[in-house]
Amino acid sequence: MKCPKCQYISFDSGDRCRNCGYEFSLSPDLALDDLPIQNGSEPLGPLGDLSLNEPSATPNLPLFGRDDPDAPLVTPSATPRAPLAVRRTAPTAPRARGRRDHARPEREAEPRLALDTAEFPVVAPPQPRPAPAFDPASESVAEEGSTTAAPAIGAGAAPAGARLVAGLVDLGLAAGIDLVVIYFTLKICELGFAQVLMLPAAPMLSFLALLNLGYAATFVAAGGQTIGKMATGIRVIPADPAARATERVTFGHAAVRAVAYVLSALPAGLGFVPAFVGEDRRALHDRLADTRVVKA
Numbered sequence: 001m002k003c004p005k006c007q008y009i010s011f012d013s014g015d016r017c018r019n020c021g022y023e024f025s026l027s028p029d030l031a032l033d034d035l036p037i038q039n040g041s042e043p044l045g046p047l048g049d050l051s052l053n054e055p056s057a058t059p060n061l062p063l064f065g066r067d068d069p070d071a072p073l074v075t076p077s078a079t080p081r082a083p084l085a086v087r088r089t090a091p092t093a094p095r096a097r098g099r100r101d102h103a104r105p106e107r108e109a110e111p112r113l114a115l116d117t118a119e120f121p122v123v124a125p126p127q128p129r130p131a132p133a134f135d136p137a138s139e140s141v142a143e144e145g146s147t148t149a150a151p152a153i154g155a156g157a158a159p160a161g162a163r164l165v166a167g168l169v170d171l172g173l174a175a176g177i178d179l180v181v182i183y184f185t186l187k188i189c190e191l192g193f194a195q196v197l198m199l200p201a202a203p204m205l206s207f208l209a210l211l212n213l214g215y216a217a218t219f220v221a222a223g224g225q226t227i228g229k230m231a232t233g234i235r236v237i238p239a240d241p242a243a244r245a246t247e248r249v250t251f252g253h254a255a256v257r258a259v260a261y262v263l264s265a266l267p268a269g270l271g272f273v274p275a276f277v278g279e280d281r282r283a284l285h286d287r288l289a290d291t292r293v294v295k296a
Contacts, residue, residue, distance in 0.1 A: 001013060001014070001024075003017040003019060003020065003022055003024075004022070004024075004027045005017065005020055005022040005027075006019050006020040006022065008020065156294045156295060157280065157281040157292065157293065157294060157295075158234040158235075158281065158293040158294055158295055159234075159295075160275065160276040160281070162232040162233065162234050163232075163234065163275055163276070163281075163293060164276075165228070165231070165232050166226070166228035166229045166231065166232045166234060167228060167272075168228070169227065169228030169231055169232075170215075170216070170226050170227065170228035170229075173215075173227055173228070174212045174215060177211065177212075177215075178208050178211070178212070181207070181208065181211070182196065182199075182204070185199065185204070186199070213255075213258040213259060213261070214258075216254075216257070216258040216261065217251065217254045217255045217257070217258040218254075220236050220249055220254040220257060220258070221248070221249060221250065221251040221254035221255075222248075223235075223248070224236045224237060224247075224248055224249055225296065229293075229296075233295060233296045234293055234294065234295060234296055235293070235294060235295070235296040236249055236254075236257070236291050236292075236293055237249065237291065237292060237293075237294055238253070238290065238291060238292075239282070239286070239290045239291055239292045249289075249291055253289045253290060253291060254289070256288060256289040257285050257286070257288070257289035257291055260284065260285030260288040260289055261285050263284060263285065263288070264283055264284040264285045271283055271284030271285065272284070274287075275293070280292065281293065
């Protein structure tokens with residue numbers, strides 16, 4: 001049912017519109033729209049209005065309405081194309097040759113065999129040049145053919161006074177760092193210096209020893225110099241007599257040298273005596289770590 005006021009279409013019957021509430025009794029009687037499906041003049045049966053006998057009725061069907069039903073649907077062009085095997089591609093223009101690049105290096109001449117029929121001179125293979133000798137005392141490289149003598153055992157060794165001052169400076173720095181560590185440890189534990197013995201001795205001494213030995217080993221491995229050696233101008237290098245003053249000590253040798261300080265100091269410091277009176281000025285820790293101390 002269609003409401004005459006709001007045009008709402010409903011499929012159930014009633015006296016009032018379900019959309020706007022309009023009463024159907026108030027509307028005048030209107031004639032219902034009749035939409036007939038058939039008027040009685042159309043043919044019966046399926047597809048009765050489609051006639052296949054009349055050509056004019058099927059103008060758009062390609063299979064019907066032709067004069068020659070055997071004619072092909074697609075008509076090829078009058079001029080056939082050439083086979084694909086004999087087709088020619090578009091001609092390509094020849095590439096212009098540029099000038100020779102003089103910056104490109106020429107190929108080196110290959111050496112020829114030393115035969116009697118050789119037309120060109122034989123190119124002799126290059127001879128290896130001997131390595132130049134290095135003098136640690138003068139820090140200069142001797143040219144080939146010179147008569148420079150081999151370096152002496154103790155050539156370029158650091159003076160005894162410089163080594164003594166460097167050791168005292170490093171010892172003072174290590175002692176200062178240890179005191180700072182102990183001070184802050186006592187502050188954290190809320191203790192005074194008079195109560196320092198209350199701290200556990202084994203952990204504290206182990207930590208201080210690791211700190212001091214790490215200082216010596218790290219500085220020597222990094223640049224061959226601790227702070228004391230930097231101040232006095234000396235350096236730790238490998239024990240090889242031909243080693244330059246700029247060569248570095250490996251971290252393994254530096255760690256062995258730092259631990260060997262304890263062995264040099266244990267017998268009343270006798271391990272340090274060869275650093276002042278020996279020919280090569282190498283203390284016990286230098287011999288154990290295979291190092292020596294020279295001028296920087």
